[in-house]
Amino acid sequence: MRILKCGLCMIYFCFFSLPAWGAETLTMREAVEIGLKSNPSVLAAREALMASDYAVKSAKAAFGPSFSTQYGYTRLDERPRSFGVNAGTLDNWELAFNVHQPLFTGFNLLTTHERAILEKEQVASQIDNVELRLIVTIQDTFLRLLQARENVRSAEDSLVRLRSQLKVNTAFYEVGLRPKLDMLQAQVDVATAEQLLLTAENNEATLIAQLNTLLGKSVEADVSYVGELRYFPMPLTLEECLERAGRHRPDLRIARQAVMLAEKDKVLAAVPYYPQVAADFNYIRQGEDPLVHGGDYHTPSQWNAQVGMKWTFFEWGKTYYGEKQAEKNVSRLGQEYLNLENDASFEVKKSFLQIQAAEKRISAARQGLIAAKESYRMAVARYEAQVGTNTDVLDAQSKQTVSEASLHEALSDYERSVAELYGAMGQRNPELLAQ
Structure with a gap:
């Protein structure tokens, strides 16, 4: 009986003490x-x-340099001719890569x-x-x-x-x-x-x-x-x-x-x-089809490098x-x-x-x-x-x-x-x- 009372007392104590503990x-x-x-x-x-x-x-x-690419398709209304001879194609595809490096x-x-x-x-x-x-x-x-x-x-x-x-x-x-x-x-x-x-x-x-x-x-x-x-x-x-x-x-x-x-x-x-001074490197591929493999009137690939300057010296x-x-x-x-x-x-x-x-x-x-x-x-x-x-x-x-x-x-x-x-x-x- 004494053990039971002690147990009940402990339960009572724990129950009513929880809010304080929390x-x-x-x-x-x-x-x-x-x-x-x-x-x-x-x-x-x-x-x-x-x-x-x-x-x-x-x-x-x-x-650092920036890298960009451009891919495009051009459809002409008529085939280019020169002196009565074909000089181009109706379908023209081009893929270009550019590397741009600011210098100043x-x-x-x-x-x-x-x-x-x-x-x-x-x-x-x-x-x-x-x-x-x-x-x-x-x-x-x-x-x-x-x-x-x-x-x-x-x-x-x-x-x-x-x-x-x-x-x-x-x-x-x-x-x-x-x-x-x-x-x-x-x-x-x-x-x-x-x-x-x-x-x-x-x-x-x-x-x-x-x-x-x-x-x-x-x-x-x-x-x-x-x-x-x-x-x-x-x-x-x-x-x-x-x-x-x-x-x-x-x-x-x-x-x-x-x-x-x-x-x-x-x-x-x-x-x-x-x-503004900058350097550019360009790589270009052209062709008559989307794979730009070149052709009779297109250069398969070409590249160029350049250094340029732009200066707006007067703006009122x-x-x-x-x-x-x-x-x-x-x-x-x-x-x-x-x-x-x-x-x-x-x-x-x-x-x-x-x-x-x-x-x-x-x-x-x-x-x-x-x-x-x-x-x-x-x-x-x-x-x-x-x-x-x-x-x-x-x-x-x-x-x-x-x-x-x-x-x-x-x-x-x-x-x-x-x-x-x-x-x-x-x-x-x-x-x-x-x-």
Whole structure:
């Protein structure tokens, strides 16, 4: 019988533990790593990198010779004659092979290949930028979730306190020590706290679904995100942050590469100034039948080789104005790069100031919470001793709840500002550790 009971207990334990075992538990670092592997925007950027690699190979292949063939049939309306004698046939078949080798293209092939390499490097930088933005977004959502979870706990604690106060009020009313108004006020505050708890729980569930989406998972995925809001000092100075941003931000690298691509486009715009030189080898077979075996009026086979030049030296300023357009585009992108540099510096300074402000708020919020808890304790004690009012208790309870929310918000804002600062510097920091 004892063995049977133990077996039933094990079955019961396993059955009710399956949902917990099935839930995936992720820290912030693990969430970031999964997001970088599975987020569709990152996967799309990597596909673009593969496409740009093929573009480089295609541009490189253009340096080599090209091979082509042509096969055709011509039917004449009447047989060719010369001085009353037949000079040809009605049916004419021709098979031709051509090998074409560019020799000089006005730097077109070389510049196109260099441009393809730059485009590949730019796509690689875009992947870095997409991944960096994704890391910051995941961290921001993760920290909002931790804040929402703390708000749920605070709302639950508030509800417990209010329900306890309601019981006290009800007991005092029933023995005639307090008016009915105190009990009704406590009931209203309990109902309000229940609504606030539902709102906090809904916000937590929404953020979990958002995180699941960022990680490339289903919104209904059973994932438990674990962590806690914490404070840690920021070791970097503003000057160090600005210097790191100039070296590491991928969007600045992308902008520099855009200027370099525009310079290559300027070279391509000047290609028509130069002659185009190429070599060709042709092999031709002719005949009166589809097998092109030759005939009385057809040469069975022949070949020729040639080197030629083509130069369009005047187009009414088309090339000149095209080059000027490309030159202005280089200047425009250069100015946009300078503007992006200024924006990057502003983002760093903004995040740095937000960190300093949140740091001061954390200190003030902690002191405020200590005072609010003591105030609530004293208000309850005074009410139970019949020397305080119900309004004092409810007011002190509300202030404690607000103080808890303020501390959670300050801690969340601090860590989110740190995440934004590292993003503004172009550095990855999956765990938000001091670097």
